[in-house]
Amino acid sequence: MTTLTQNLLDLSDFAWQRLRDRVEGLTDAEYFWEPFDGCWSVHKADNGYAADWAWIPPGPPPFTTLAWRITHIADLLQAERTATWFGHEPVATDDAPAVPGSAEAALEALDHAYEIWRRRLAALNQEDLDRPMGEIAGPYADNDGTSFALHILDELIHHGAEVGTVRDFYRGAHAEDPFAAALAGDLTPADRPALLAEAAAAQRWEVIPQLADLGFAVNEATADSVTAAHLAAGTGSLNTLRFLVENGADLSLTDSRFNADVRGWAQWFKQTDAAEYLATV
Missing domain, CATH: 1.25.40.20 (Ankyrin repeat-containing domain)
Structure with a gap:
């Protein structure tokens, strides 16, 4: 009988491979493309690059570039909470890499982040998935591990779809034969x-x-x-x-x-x- 963990892994791997296929061949021009004024993106900072961010973003929310979206996906997959909210501890090699300043670096960061998330997801047992997450999860303390795993997968799926759509927009705006x-x-x-x-x-x-x-x-x-x-x-x-x-x-x-x-x-x-x-x- 297939376990819940395996079903979650299968869904995660499917969504991941779809995203990874969609970003294959990504160029720096696409990565930093801003189709409108006021986009949120990734910019040079004192120490490398930084992503635009605010506790209270403008309304309506700014259009976000591929650089911002891919950085966001990598961040959410490897965030410390994808270990600790399940009652596990991150390992030393799980440190988040720098915000990627190129398409090549972004794909490397994405691969690294997914390896972390997949390893953490595969380590979960039924007890981890059934147990309420508790105080560490703040307002989601009463939610169980399954609901949180599904939340991360929803983030991967819907942001992955956005990435594919922006690539389609870019291709349409820069048509070639x-x-x-x-x-x-x-x-x-x-x-x-x-x-x-x-x-x-x-x-x-x-x-x-x-x-x-x-x-x-x-x-x-x-x-x-x-x-x-x-x-x-x-x-x-x-x-x-x-x-x-x-x-x-x-x-x-x-x-x-x-x-x-x-x-x-x-x-x-x-x-x-x-x-x-x-x-x-």
Whole structure:
């Protein structure tokens, strides 16, 4: 029988991986992007960087940048209370890192924070989850450990969704056509190895043969291990799927979301013609 702790871990890991996939490739330009005046962000301070903060924030609350949101997620995951409110003690290596001043440092801080949170969550037993948290939790003294674990997971999930949305806003505001750049010779496979998979994700089927001719590999995958063949099979794009197979697509590769191979995608998304074709190759 699956324990409550394991169910919480499974939910946490799912939410975490979704967030981690969404921030892959984050640039400093995105990290510090302020789409409006008066944003809360992360700024240079006397000793490194500091995040905007106030006990009583302005109303309505300021729009917060990716720098602020990612720093906030890291802070809440590794906060001392995610140990002490469960009746446990932090370990010496759980010290919070400095506020990250770059996208690269932010992803490192995020990874570090999640490792701390996951270790603390995995250490909980049923008694920890059932027990009222007591005086240390202030106004939440009567709430049990499960309610607090769910609160942290809610924070991870909803702030993670915000991060993904801001990245979408940034992409829309800084639209580019990497496929046109590649066809013009301004982008090479060394610059962007997974561009052919990106074209499939964008359902730009018409450029895939041209990208393959330019040396973009058919078996390179997106951040969640999805290849162009997965996407062609899952959308029922049979002509593209045939082209990929004829040009060496590895149909045994599995993605990180469904752990399914290419035919598995065709079956999952009910693309009968694609599934039948794949059964013959």
